Amino acid sequence: MFFAFLAVCAGLVVLVWSADRFVDGTSSLANHLGVPPLLIGMVVVGFGTSAPEMVVSAQAALNGNPGIALGNAFGSNIANIALILGLTALIMPIEFNSRVLRKELPILTAVTALVAFLLYDAFVSRADALLMLAVFGALMSWTIWQGFRSNEDPLSSEISQELQIQDMSLGRALVWLAVGLIFLIASSRLLVWGAVKIAHGFGVSDLIVGLTVIALGTSLPELASSIAACRKGEDDIALGNVIGSNLFNTLAVIGIAGSIHPMDVEPEVISRDMPVMIGLTLSLFLIGFGFRKPGRISRLAGIALLSCYVGYNAFLAKSVLFP
Numbered sequence: 001m002f003f004a005f006l007a008v009c010a011g012l013v014v015l016v017w018s019a020d021r022f023v024d025g026t027s028s029l030a031n032h033l034g035v036p037p038l039l040i041g042m043v044v045v046g047f048g049t050s051a052p053e054m055v056v057s058a059q060a061a062l063n064g065n066p067g068i069a070l071g072n073a074f075g076s077n078i079a080n081i082a083l084i085l086g087l088t089a090l091i092m093p094i095e096f097n098s099r100v101l102r103k104e105l106p107i108l109t110a111v112t113a114l115v116a117f118l119l120y121d122a123f124v125s126r127a128d129a130l131l132m133l134a135v136f137g138a139l140m141s142w143t144i145w146q147g148f149r150s151n152e153d154p155l156s157s158e159i160s161q162e163l164q165i166q167d168m169s170l171g172r173a174l175v176w177l178a179v180g181l182i183f184l185i186a187s188s189r190l191l192v193w194g195a196v197k198i199a200h201g202f203g204v205s206d207l208i209v210g211l212t213v214i215a216l217g218t219s220l221p222e223l224a225s226s227i228a229a230c231r232k233g234e235d236d237i238a239l240g241n242v243i244g245s246n247l248f249n250t251l252a253v254i255g256i257a258g259s260i261h262p263m264d265v266e267p268e269v270i271s272r273d274m275p276v277m278i279g280l281t282l283s284l285f286l287i288g289f290g291f292r293k294p295g296r297i298s299r300l301a302g303i304a305l306l307s308c309y310v311g312y313n314a315f316l317a318k319s320v321l322f323p
Helices: 002-032 037-062 066-091 099-119 126-149 154-166 170-202 206-218 220-231 235-260 267-288 299-321
Strands: none
Touching (some): 002 037, 002 170, 002 206, 002 220, 037 170, 037 235, 066 170, 066 206, 066 220, 066 235, 066 299, 099 126, 099 235, 099 267, 170 206, 206 220, 206 267, 206 299
């Protein structure tokens, strides 16, 4: 059991480190290739920060642990909205002006509703997974078209400033991309192995481990980047990280895992976790388009989101301690 705990701790640390290196390398490479800054912020950085969830869930599906794959996706979405946005807004209220980000809020709500509908029969078939990936591909195609069409967006200027600060050579970008990807895969294997051992040792389901420890760990890159962006006044990046990550998690993470291995969905996912994720997504839509001051997530809203996250995890702990 000691080695399982050590594997989880080491896996999480290396996972976060490698995801950061992967994002830096990929973003710099895209910049050298002439990709518009807006597109780098919405697609490249979004893909990079969601890479831990995708790799871990794919590894869990290959190992026959669907609970970890689904728990990771749903738990990361819940953590992204309730913990990351809540904590970020508590530090400094989030003001966002990006037209593209405002369009993505209702898209995220629609995507969440679609996946809830597909999972309502308590099974993720390959057809369901391929449909998710097809929708994801269509959204990415639309995003790429938007990115090449216009750079006149607050997010574009914020990403440009970040790329100028990094100023990484092409060779170094390729090295960090390769190193980040290799360590992402290796650390995810270590993390999944340790998590499964701990779950079996304590008699806890794979789903609970995926919803809590693994989801929090794979969400750390988004947490770090969102807080850093907020402190720099780059609010569109902070919100874009969360919206983009949730789109990736909802469609790509579950889609990739389901295409590798069709999965049964535990009843608790439908009765407990899915309603929480849907409710938080709708709250993000309502908060983001607030009635008094649209485009602002206040400290009060941040406290409310954090309270939801604490309450949800307390409920999970109660279900484990008093089944």
